[in-house]
Amino acid sequence: MKLYHDPNSRSVRPLVVLEEAGASYDLIPTLLSQGDHLTTAYRALHPLAQLPVLVDGSLTVFESTAICMYLAERFPDRRLAPPTDSPQRGPYYQWCTFVPGSLEPAFGREFQERNGGSVVPGTPALGAVLSVLSEALAERTYLLDSGYSVADAITGTTIALLPKYGVTLSASLRAYVERLRERPATNKAWSLSGL
Numbered sequence: 192m193k194l195y196h197d198p199n200s201r202s203v204r205p206l207v208v209l210e211e212a213g214a215s216y217d218l219i220p221t222l223l224s225q226g227d228h229l230t231t232a233y234r235a236l237h238p239l240a241q242l243p244v245l246v247d248g249s250l251t252v253f254e255s256t257a258i259c260m261y262l263a264e265r266f267p268d269r270r271l272a273p274p275t276d277s278p279q280r281g282p283y284y285q286w287c288t289f290v291p292g293s294l295e296p297a298f299g300r301e302f303q304e305r306n307g308g309s310v311v312p313g314t315p316a317l318g319a320v321l322s323v324l325s326e327a328l329a330e331r332t333y334l335l336d337s338g339y340s341v342a343d344a345i346t347g348t349t350i351a352l353l354p355k356y357g358v359t360l361s362a363s364l365r366a367y368v369e370r371l372r373e374r375p376a377t378n379k380a381w382s383l384s385g386l
């Protein structure tokens with residue numbers, strides 16, 4: 192299994208999952224700053240020439256959320272997703288897609304507003320999105336009542352990065368990041384990525 196990785200990119204999310212899964216994998220350094228993603232060989236793996244990409248034998252998967260969810264199914268014994276017949280499955284899908292569906296657009300809005308740009312109608316404010324997470328995590332250890340899942344790898348890694356962009360986290364979100372950092376696998380992946 193190979194993960195194309197830049198420590199300053201969304202590839203940190205599947206790196207956390209690979210570590211949490213105890214998978215054996217090769218990290219293929221692909222530095223955006225060096226243009227490593229712009230080669231013909233890399234474009235053959237990702238049609239938008241973006242990170243991350245996972246190659247598992249003859250299978251290639253892009254989109255960081257999809258890779259994380261794929262890895263949860265690929266290593267079922269590690270219980271990184273609730274069972275398919277669990278009522279937690281709905282909240283699992285909800286939280287796995289909350290970062291790409293709500294948090295990333297809200298961060299984009301924040302960035303546009305800071306630079307005096309116009310906002311895409313219907314995009315929630317970053318503060319509102321972070322409040323939703325903050326309230327959910329004030330009541331539970333991880334996003335799902337059933338325990339840790341790849342939804343936490345996706346969300347926690349994103350939240351942990353936000354202070355680097357000048358975003359202040361609530362006490363609930365800071366405590367969540369520290370709880371995740373106490374997990375040896377997550378800590379290893381984050382440390383490898385300067386988090």
Ligand SMILES: N[C@@H](CCC(=O)N[C@@H](CS)C(=O)NCC(=O)O)C(=O)O
Pocket residue numbers: 199200201202223228240241242243253254255256291
């Ligand atoms: N929705 C995609 C977004 C991928 C993405 O924007 N990747 C960034 C790095 S975090 C990238 O490769 N940027 C370089 C570029 O677009 O040229 C995902 O989650 O994988």
